[in-house]
C-alpha cells in the first residue's frame with residue numbers, strides 16, 4: 001500500500017469513527033520505527049506545523065489489513081484527543097475511545113513481530129538451516145557438525161525473498177541479528 005492509499009484509509013476510518021474529516025495531520029509510513037507499530041508525533045514548538053501519524057510497514061506487512069486498521073485506529077485516537085485540545089496520551093479518555101472505536105487499549109508496540117530473516121544458511125552435511133536477518137560475511141561452518149570452523153561443513157548461503165519494504169526494515173534490525181544466538185562459528 002502506498003502513501004496515498006494509507007492516507008485515504010486513515011481518512012475513511014476517521015470519518016467513520018469520529019464523524020468528521022481528517023485535517024491538519026500527516027499520515028506516513030515509517031520503516032525506521034524499531035519497536036513501535038505506529039506513533040503519533042506532536043508538532044514541534046509553537047506553530048510547528050502539522051502533527052504526524054507514522055505507521056511501521058513491517059508491522060502491517062506481518063499482520064495484514066486487520067493489524068493496519070488496528071494501529072491506525074490507535075494513532076487516530078491520539079490525534080482525535082489532540083485535535084479536541086484534550087490530553088492525548090493513554091488516558092482514561094483514550095481507553096474510552098479504544099472501547100468505542102474497537103481497538104485494543106494496550107499500546108500496539110506489544111504486537112510487533114520480529115524482523116523477517118533475509119538469509120538462510122544450510123549445512124551441506126546435516127541439512128540444518130540457520131536463518132539470519134543479516135548476511136554472515138566471514139566463512140562460517142555448521143556448529144552442530146563441528147565446534148570449530150571446518151570447510152567440510154561450510155554453510156551454503158541462500159538469499160530469501162522478502163519485500164523491499166520489509167528488507168529495509170530488516171537492515172535496521174541488524175543489532176537484533178547480532179544478538180541472536182548462532183551455531184555457526186567463525187574461522188579461528
Ligand SMILES: [Zn+2]
Nearest residue numbers: 074078090107
Ligand atoms: Zn498510543
Ligand SMILES: [Zn+2]
Nearest residue numbers: 123126142145
Ligand atoms: Zn551440520
